[in-house]
Amino acid sequence: DPIRSHKDLAKDAAPHFSRACRHYAALAASLAAAGHALDVYACSLDQVGIAEMKPAVERTGGLLVQADTFANPVFRESLRRALGGGGGAADAAAASTSNGNAALAPPEPLGVASNGILEVVASRDVRVAGLLGPASPLPPPPGGRKNPALAESSVGLGGTTAWKLPGLDARSTVAVYFEAGSAAAANGAAGGPGGPGAAGPQLYIQFVTRYLHATGAPRTRVTTLTRRWVDGAADGGALVAGFDQEAAAVAVARLATFKMETEEDFDATRWLDRTLIRLCSRFGEYRRDDPASFGLQPGLAFFPQFLFNLRRSPFVQVFGASPDETAAARLALCRERVADAMVMIQPTLLAYSLNKDPSQPEPVLLDVASIAPDRILLLDAFFYVVVFHGVR
Numbered sequence: 001d002p003i004r005s006h007k008d009l010a011k012d013a014a015p016h017f018s019r020a021c022r023h024y025a026a027l028a029a030s031l032a033a034a035g036h037a038l039d040v041y042a043c044s045l046d047q048v049g050i051a052e053m054k055p056a057v058e059r060t061g062g063l064l065v066q067a068d069t070f071a072n073p074v075f076r077e078s079l080r081r082a083l084g085g086g087g088g089a090a091d092a093a094a095a096s097t098s099n100g101n102a103a104l105a106p107p108e109p110l111g112v113a114s115n116g117i118l119e120v121v122a123s124r125d126v127r128v129a130g131l132l133g134p135a136s137p138l139p140p141p142p143g144g145r146k147n148p149a150l151a152e153s154s155v156g157l158g159g160t161t162a163w164k165l166p167g168l169d170a171r172s173t174v175a176v177y178f179e180a181g182s183a184a185a186a187n188g189a190a191g192g193p194g195g196p197g198a199a200g201p202q203l204y205i206q207f208v209t210r211y212l213h214a215t216g217a218p219r220t221r222v223t224t225l226t227r228r229w230v231d232g233a234a235d236g237g238a239l240v241a242g243f244d245q246e247a248a249a250v251a252v253a254r255l256a257t258f259k260m261e262t263e264e265d266f267d268a269t270r271w272l273d274r275t276l277i278r279l280c281s282r283f284g285e286y287r288r289d290d291p292a293s294f295g296l297q298p299g300l301a302f303f304p305q306f307l308f309n310l311r312r313s314p315f316v317q318v319f320g321a322s323p324d325e326t327a328a329a330r331l332a333l334c335r336e337r338v339a340d341a342m343v344m345i346q347p348t349l350l351a352y353s354l355n356k357d358p359s360q361p362e363p364v365l366l367d368v369a370s371i372a373p374d375r376i377l378l379l380d381a382f383f384y385v386v387v388f389h390g391v392r
Helices: 005-010 017-034 050-059 075-085 088-092 183-188 236-241 245-261 269-283 303-312 323-334 338-345
Strands: 040-043 064-065 111-120 126-132 150-156 162-168 176-181 202-212 219-226 284-286 290-295 350-355 375-380 385-388
Touching: 005 323, 017 050, 017 245, 040 050, 040 075, 050 064, 050 323, 064 075, 064 323, 075 303, 088 323, 111 126, 126 245, 150 176, 150 245, 176 245, 236 269, 245 269, 245 303, 245 323, 245 338, 303 338, 323 338
Parallel strands: 040 064, 126 150
Antiparallel strands: 111 162, 111 202, 126 176, 202 219, 284 290, 350 375, 375 385
């Protein structure tokens, strides 16, 4: 008998799913309060409940490795890298003593920090809406007064400006969402204190991260950013010049998956389409009644392509995948860096040819036209790698 499928979850036909999710969400709060992270190494030909355990892993900054059997080479290598720090420990463990017994080298440090707290401090007219990533929200201070730094609407783990990061490493990445206040927008539209045409006032955003280093020493990292308010209606070029297409695509992907898990009857495909339509109508250049004249500036040219591939990705299209597989993919999306997350959204295709230097592969389009008999293709989709060897 099948355990459960996405169709069962949509029809509320899995009687224990909601209760199990609430149990692991409560467990995540207890783990985060104690500063512990939950790592899951699951190997099974069927589902083991990763979809239910997802809150406990994600909100504590834990690791998740999913495979079919414990003998899977991918699982073994992942476990070795997580616990031993890479191939150095593996090579040392393969050494032999004089009597022929295997000699295990001392384990290398894991390189994982713990018990972190991320606090966001912003200018008066910039309000914090929420966070998506491997973190757990900290409760607001007692007293019942609303924090003026909070946005009216909440996004993800909202309602606070500080989050607990029980486990974090150099690859842990969070996405913080902000809301611009009406006073800031009006001041920016007016050109700031200097009047129309003058440079807008500056805004500041500060990220303060306190954590316990792997060596046991407490550390604090402070990152301060500053930008200028601009009039979006009159100076759209300044907005496009500061637009990061890849970071925006990952932020939209995280928000879309969060809405799919928390909002009933949420149509992710339609929501992504409306998001893209609003951007193109705002920043696109076109002549009325002439579809062929439409174009985007170079700073926005690839964003529609990213959203097109996101619509087809396993984060949005769950047909043929189990709830555990979908949960594992979304966990990785909300944890990894922008470059790795972009590979999940839009796989990279590299071409190797005998006539060219093999150390410098050529990026090619994700199209059947890229297949050639004298070309080797390498498709990197982060979760798997596919190699086309050409015609032998």
